[in-house]
Amino acid sequence: YKNARADIAEMLEAEVPASGKLVVYLDAPAWSEDTCPQLLHIRQGRAIPVKQYGPHNSASGEVLRLVIGDAMSMFPAGSYGLVLWSHGTGWLPQGAYDDLTKSAAPSSAQPQSFGREGGSEIDIAALAEALPTRFEFILFDACLMGSIEVLYQLRGKACTIVASPTETLVAGFPYTEAIPSLFASPAAYAQAAQSYMRYYKRKTGSEQSATIAVVDVGELEEFANLLSKVLRAKEAHITPPDREKIQKYDLLEESVFYDLEDYLANIIEDPAQLLSLRQQLSKLVIYHDFTPYLLAKLPIVRSCGISIYLPSGNAALDAKYRQLDWYISIVSGGEAISNG
Numbered sequence: 001y002k003n004a005r006a007d008i009a010e011m012l013e014a015e016v017p018a019s020g021k022l023v024v025y026l027d028a029p030a031w032s033e034d035t036c037p038q039l040l041h042i043r044q045g046r047a048i049p050v051k052q053y054g055p056h057n058s059a060s061g062e063v064l065r066l067v068i069g070d071a072m073s074m075f076p077a078g079s080y081g082l083v084l085w086s087h088g089t090g091w092l093p094q095g096a097y098d099d100l101t102k103s104a105a106p107s108s109a110q111p112q113s114f115g116r117e118g119g120s121e122i123d124i125a126a127l128a129e130a131l132p133t134r135f136e137f138i139l140f141d142a143c144l145m146g147s148i149e150v151l152y153q154l155r156g157k158a159c160t161i162v163a164s165p166t167e168t169l170v171a172g173f174p175y176t177e178a179i180p181s182l183f184a185s186p187a188a189y190a191q192a193a194q195s196y197m198r199y200y201k202r203k204t205g206s207e208q209s210a211t212i213a214v215v216d217v218g219e220l221e222e223f224a225n226l227l228s229k230v231l232r233a234k235e236a237h238i239t240p241p242d243r244e245k246i247q248k249y250d251l252l253e254e255s256v257f258y259d260l261e262d263y264l265a266n267i268i269e270d271p272a273q274l275l276s277l278r279q280q281l282s283k284l285v286i287y288h289d290f291t292p293y294l295l296a297k298l299p300i301v302r303s304c305g306i307s308i309y310l311p312s313g314n315a316a317l318d319a320k321y322r323q324l325d326w327y328i329s330i331v332s333g334g335e336a337i338s339n340g
Contacts, residue, residue, distance in 0.1 A: 001029050003170045007085065007141075011042050014179035021075040022179065023050075025067045027058040039071060050074060059086070059122055061130035069132055081137045081182055082158075085172060088142030090257060091124055091149040091309070093320050100252050124153045125325075131157045137182065137189055143167040144250070146213050147307045148260055152326040155220050160189050160286075165249045165257065165307035166211045166294050174199040190214045190287035197289045206296040211249075213288040213305025223280045227264075228330045230273050241266035243310065247302045251295065256312050261304035281306075 008024060016022045022042040028034035037053040051070055056063050072080065092100075122130075131138075131154075138158040140146070146163035154161065177195035181188040193212045200210035246266055247259035261281055268274045281304060288305030311318050321327055 001032050007172050007175050008047055010175035012045050013176045017183050020183045023071045023075055061122055061126035065130040079136045082135045083139045083141060085141040088145045090144040090147045091324055124150055128154050128157050141172045149324050149326040151215055155217055158217055160186055161215045161217055162193055164211050193287055208291050209295045211290040211303055214286040216284055216286050219284040223284050224330050226280055249307045251298055256309055257307040258310050259303055260306040260308040262302050263308050
């Protein structure tokens with residue numbers, strides 16, 4: 001809560017163009033001064049309440065759709081951007097990241113990824129379904145959301161996605177610096193990500209910890225199609241890679257999030273195929289950067305800015321993975337359900 005309020009304080013100092021509107025949805029703890037969920041209009045250095053809600057679970061697609069719909073209705077615009085600030089665990093099922101931290105099997109819930117309230121998390125398919133429009137950008141101020149699986153699931157819901165493939169610190173984005181770039185043209189979204197990296201590179205010790213990528217979603221299908229052709233041509237000839245040689249993105253005892261480009265370099269032997277994928281990946285990722293370490297524990301030597309899941313050998317977790325659009329359309333060769 002205190003970090004959410006600190007970020008709102010940063011927004012109060014940000015330069016919002018006269019033609020733009022900055023609206024914040026805040027669902028604070030019951031013990032706080034903000035006793036009920038509310039929409040706040042950030043204007044001229046003030047956070048003005050414009051709508052209050054009764055008690056509800058904000059970590060649900062239904063509430064997310066309601067709140068975004070209210071904001072769009074009250075503040076109509078020609079285009080919209082969306083920042084999602086909360087806990088995140090990539091595509092993983094509800095509670096799975098915590099369970100994996102304890103070296104236990106994940107829960108039997110459907111794939112979940114974003115937000116947390118009372119133990120609930122939002123299914124990423126439900127997240128995509130809940131978003132009522134295609135946003136100019138979606139920025140995740142949340143851990144582990146920069147995965148190829150999440151990006152692909154949301155491919156019909158944003159033109160640009162800004163996210164981190166690793167854990168993020170609770171301080172989040174430096175909104176005073178980032179907000180003006182988010183109101184500018186899409187070409188400026190990378191500047192918001194650059195402000196994020198500058199903020200954390202100035203830190204020391206475990207607080208010098210950040211990774212980020214700005215993804216052009218319009219290039220995602222071409223990358224997916226190209227990778228699909230390569231994988232289907234290899235079929236059963238793909239040798240399982242040595243995980244210890246691939247850049248990890250998590251601090252789990254048995255890691256599940258790995259660097260996408262590093263993974264491809266370890267399974268694709270044909271130099272021409274690998275070059276082609278790297279060229280498309282460079283179009284997909286507009287900007288990326290990283291600090292040398294994650295939380296002063298995990299060295300980050302290589303990073304393309306996007307993670308990929310490597311099957312863990314956990315049957316329940318792998319079964320959930322096979323329900324994702326990324327697996328259905330890219331790995332298994334089936335038809336993914338459109339979320340556009």
